[in-house]
Amino acid sequence: xxxxxxxxxxxxxxxxxxxxxxxxxxxxxxxxxxxxxxxxxxxxxxxxxxxxxxxxxxxxxxxxxxxxxxxxxxxxxxxxxxxxxxxxxxxxxxxxxxxxxxxxxxxxxxxxxxxxxxxxxxxxxxxxxxxxxxxxxxxxxxxxxxx
Ligand SMILES: [Zn+2]
Numbered sequence: 001x002x003x004x005x006x007x008x009x010x011x012x013x014x015x016x017x018x019x020x021x022x023x024x025x026x027x028x029x030x031x032x033x034x035x036x037x038x039x040x041x042x043x044x045x046x047x048x049x050x051x052x053x054x055x056x057x058x059x060x061x062x063x064x065x066x067x068x069x070x071x072x073x074x075x076x077x078x079x080x081x082x083x084x085x086x087x088x089x090x091x092x093x094x095x096x097x098x099x100x101x102x103x104x105x106x107x108x109x110x111x112x113x114x115x116x117x118x119x120x121x122x123x124x125x126x127x128x129x130x131x132x133x134x135x136x137x138x139x140x141x142x143x144x145x146x147x
Contacts (some may be wrong), residue, residue: 007033016092026105049139059088080134094126103135
């Protein structure tokens, strides 16, 4: 279990006290809410175009043949580069690290937006509605918290 500091929104969701609004319901957060430590909730899901959904409750290595690391789950994605992306949680933030150097990674910053190339080695914070496209084919969309 990973403990994290946060606040309760007016509806009782445990959320990031450094944001203006609750990550779940969008309720405004005042500056005077009590901060406390609790287990980090699932920060949403990764939704793949092949129908798979992975809970964002830990780190992942994604690719056609990702290496196994202690504490990091691997996700096999045949259409991607061998070790294409790492996705990890940093506090309340979902970070993607582009490990691909050959087959290409693109990102769309909002649903329906065009894709932009992501250079090798780039690190980007993911926000709900953003989509990654690997090797011009497979897509992964970040669906935000619903609880
Ligand atoms: Zn809320």
